[in-house]
Amino acid sequence: MLEFELKVNGERYAVRAEPRKLLCDVLREDCRLTGTHVGCEHGVCGACTVLVDGRPTRACLIYAAQMQEREINTIEGVAKEGKLSPLQQALHEAHGLQCGFCTAGIVMTFEAYLKENPRPTEAEVREVLSGNLCRCTGYHNIVSAILDAAAKT
Amino acid sequence: MKPAPFRYHRPGSLSEALGLLVRLEDAKLIAGGQSLAPMMNMRLVTPAELIDLNAIAGMDSISERQDCVEIGALARHHQLASSAVIGQHIPLLGEAAATIGHYAIRSRGTLGGSLAHADPAAQLPLVAATLDAEIAIAGPRGERRIAAREFFVSLMSTALSPDEIIVAARFPKSAPRGRHAYLQFSRRQGDFALVAVACTLRDGRLTIGVGGVEDKPLVFDDLGSIDAATVAQTVRERVDPAENPRVPALFRKELVEVLTRRAVQKCLSSS
Numbered sequence: 001m002l003e004f005e006l007k008v009n010g011e012r013y014a015v016r017a018e019p020r021k022l023l024c025d026v027l028r029e030d031c032r033l034t035g036t037h038v039g040c041e042h043g044v045c046g047a048c049t050v051l052v053d054g055r056p057t058r059a060c061l062i063y064a065a066q067m068q069e070r071e072i073n074t075i076e077g078v079a080k081e082g083k084l085s086p087l088q089q090a091l092h093e094a095h096g097l098q099c100g101f102c103t104a105g106i107v108m109t110f111e112a113y114l115k116e117n118p119r120p121t122e123a124e125v126r127e128v129l130s131g132n133l134c135r136c137t138g139y140h141n142i143v144s145a146i147l148d149a150a151a152k153t
Numbered sequence: 154m155k156p157a158p159f160r161y162h163r164p165g166s167l168s169e170a171l172g173l174l175v176r177l178e179d180a181k182l183i184a185g186g187q188s189l190a191p192m193m194n195m196r197l198v199t200p201a202e203l204i205d206l207n208a209i210a211g212m213d214s215i216s217e218r219q220d221c222v223e224i225g226a227l228a229r230h231h232q233l234a235s236s237a238v239i240g241q242h243i244p245l246l247g248e249a250a251a252t253i254g255h256y257a258i259r260s261r262g263t264l265g266g267s268l269a270h271a272d273p274a275a276q277l278p279l280v281a282a283t284l285d286a287e288i289a290i291a292g293p294r295g296e297r298r299i300a301a302r303e304f305f306v307s308l309m310s311t312a313l314s315p316d317e318i319i320v321a322a323r324f325p326k327s328a329p330r331g332r333h334a335y336l337q338f339s340r341r342q343g344d345f346a347l348v349a350v351a352c353t354l355r356d357g358r359l360t361i362g363v364g365g366v367e368d369k370p371l372v373f374d375d376l377g378s379i380d381a382a383t384v385a386q387t388v389r390e391r392v393d394p395a396e397n398p399r400v401p402a403l404f405r406k407e408l409v410e411v412l413t414r415r416a417v418q419k420c421l422s423s424s
Contacts, residue, residue, distance in 0.1 A: 019159060019203065022156075022194075042195060043254075043258060049257050055261070058257055061187060061194075062186060063161070066163075127342065130255060130341075130343050131257055131258065
C-alpha cells in the first residue's frame with residue numbers, strides 16, 4: 001500500500017492505495033468522485049478522460065500513484081457555483097447527450113481542446129471526438145453543441 | 154480488467170532509473186503507458202516492478218542542432234505534432250504524430266515509449282526509420298547511438314538490452330526544398346494503420362517507408378525512378394505481408410501500391 005496525496009479540482013485528498021490502482025478507480029472509490037465513468041479500461045472509449053495538468057488523459061491508463069504533485073480536474077469541477085460551463089450548457093441545449101455515460105469524458109476532452117483551438121472546424125471537432133465513443137446520439141448533436149460552444153465563447 | 158500487483162518506483166534521475174533497472178528482477182519501464190497500461194490491464198504483461206520515468210526532468214525537450222533536431226524520449230506525441238521546430242525542420246514527423254491514436258492518447262504517449270514498444274504499424278518507428286534517425290540509448294556502460302533502421306529487429310522487438318533506456322532520438326533536418334508525405338489507411342479513426350506509407354523526396358531521390366505490412370518498418374531508398382506508378386508497382390512487389398484471415402495479404406499489397414502512388418504524387422506536386 002502507498003499513501004499519498006492527490007489534488008483534484010483544487011482540493012487535496014489523502015489516498016491509501018495499491019500502486020496498481022488506476023486513477024479512475026481511486027477517483028471513484030477513494031475520492032468519491034463518481035462523475036468520471038469507467039468503460040473499456042483499455043483507453044479506447046474515452047469515458048474516463050480527465051485533465052492532468054490541463055491535458056486530457058485516460059484515467060484508466062495511469063495509476064493514481066503516478067499523479068502525486070499533479071493537478072487533476074474532473075467533471076465535478078467544471079460547473080462553477082452551480083452554473084454550467086458554456087460547453088455543458090451547449091450540450092444541454094443541443095440535446096448532445098442521452099444516457100450520459102460518455103458525456104463526462106467528452107466534456108473534459110473539449111474543455112481542454114477548445115482552450116487550445118477556440119475556433120475549430122467541424123472536421124477538427126470530429127477528429128478529436130473520435131476518441132470518445134457515444135452509443136446513443138450518433139454524434140451529430142454533440143458536434144453541433146461543441147461548435148455552438150466555440151462560437152459563443 | 155485491473156492490472157496484477159506490482160511494486161512502483163519513481164526515480165528522479167536517469168542514473169537512478171538505470172540503477173533500478175540493473176538491480177530489480179522482472180522490471181518494466183513506463184513512460185506514457187499508452188501501450189503498456191492496456192496490456193497490463195488485460196494482464197498480457199505482469200511485471201513485478203514498474204519503473205516510472207515521468208519524474209525525470211528535462212527528458213522531454215526538443216532542441217534544434219546544426220543538422221538535426223534532438224528530441225527527448227519523454228516528449229509526448231502532442232508535443233511532436235504541435236512543435237514549431239519540428240513543423241519547420243521535420244514536418245513528416247509532426248504530421249505523422251498528429252495521426253497517432255486520439256487526442257487524449259497523444260497528450261500522454263511518448264516518443265521513446267513508441268520506439269521501444271516497436272509496434273510494426275506505429276507511426277513513430279516508421280518515420281524514424283524512413284528519415285534515418287539515430288536513437289540515443291543509455292545503459293550501465295554509458296551512452297550509445299544506433300540507427301533507427303538497425304534498431305527495429307522484429308515484431309515488438311528491438312536492439313535495446315533489458316538494462317538500457319532510450320534517452321533521445323535525433324532526426325536529420327529536411328532539405329530546404331525537400332518534400333514529404335505521410336498517408337495511412339486504418340479501418341477507424343485512431344486505429345493502428347493496416348498500411349502506412351511515409352515518403353520523402355530530396356535532391357531528386359525518393360525514400361519510401363512502409364509500416365504495418367511486415368514485422369518492422371521497411372525502407373526503400375534504391376528505387377531508381379520517381380515516376381509514381383512505377384515506384385508504387387516496385388514497392389508492391391517488394392513487400393511480403395503475412396496472410397491474415399481478417400486482412401488478406403492481397404489487400405495489404407493493394408493498399409501499399411495505392412498509398413505509395415498517392416504519397417509520391419503528393420511529393421511531386423507539393424511546393
